[in-house]
Amino acid sequence: MAGREPYRLKPLLIGYNLFLSLWNAHFLYRFLVLHRWGADVFDFRRPSFEDHSPLALEQISLQHVYLLSKLVDLFETIFFVLRKKPNQITALHTYHHFTVPIIGFVSIRLVGNSRPLLLFGLCNSFIHTIMYGYYGLSAFGPHMQPYLWWKRYITQIQIIQFAIFIVVGVAFVTLQTGHHWFYLTCFFGQSSLYLVLFIRFYLKTYKQQQQQQQQSKRKVA
Template sequence: MNTVKVPVRLHNIINLESFPLFCIYLLMTSFSGYWQKWTKPLNLKPLLVLHNFICCVGSFYTFYGFTRGVYKSGFLYSKEVTEELTFVFWVYYMTKIVELMDTVFMILRHRQRQISFLHVFHHSSMLLLSNFGYAYLPYPCIAVFQSLNSLVHVVLYFYYGLTAVVPNNPPQWRKQLTQMQIIQFLIDFAISLYGVVYYEFCFFSLFYGLSMTVLFSNFYYHAYVRKPKQKQPEDKIKSN
């Protein structure tokens, strides 16, 4: 089978149309703390509900489109370019731009604690990678990863939408959603490893899959596994 190599070089990334938005996003998150100092939090419930359900529907479309494209290719590691699948890659790239509004809403609502390194790294890197995939690698073998990510985001944004509708009694899925994300990245890593060994995949795919697994696993450990440190008697006295 003939393979097509597209090395990930710095000029490839800088020439992407999403690169200016990537830089603006990093600047926005870096200085977001000043907004909290100078303004009051906004109530954006209608926008949150609309945004989350739009993202849910968009993710369902890309999940269906990517899965259909991989199935029609007949081979998990196919590098055949089709107009139909290329369009799905473009829609996926558009959804990653829309998903940046997650961070904008956090800033406007003064949810600074939620703007973690994991959050910023994940959103900013997916912006560049989705654009890179559409521009250079609209292949079924890449669509496999996008399909898994879209499936997770269907559930994720449906959860966010329900949480926005009933903020006082949200569904208790957070732990299971994080588990789902970790499983996704483990599957990505396994597919990438096999692809690197046998089908000349870019080695970067291994690094990215591993980095996301580590970051999400670290979040899961601190959020759901590690028990909070119990206060010592003197701490209790000080807090009274």
């Protein structure tokens, strides 16, 4: 795109983001229904490999489709490139979109209806419902900005999400039975790293904006 004009993808961005918002809302609902409205998050026993019940197979099928949705998320980076928005392809963005499909794939291969992956699915689909809804509304144009003051709260929720992962991870490591070491590593290694990355992103993005606004007010005064 170095020698090209940026593409205007307004209709595509509106459709893409609103579709993903609704798709994640669907995932959130299905995860809750198939896992006792979230109560399975606190069941730290590894699900049996011999369980071929309709419920277990439906849970595994949902996890596979959910993993595919993480691949659809990768189009977001392509749109940034086509629109020549390199500032939005941050280290956090790149690392997040690179690691989530890999970790999701390994998790499903180890245990298709794993409880640790369920916790991620519940939190992530909830946040993405809100986040892609925000992106979809913002794609309508600048006239929507006065109604999109709540962007920073999305990042705050993401920070809370990884703090929850770490807290639940302590209970999981203490009480779990039969899970692979991979899950134990992800709970603390990945959650801690993401927590630091999101906090840094939040401070860099919103604290700088606040300082710039204060400087502008001083100049006007």
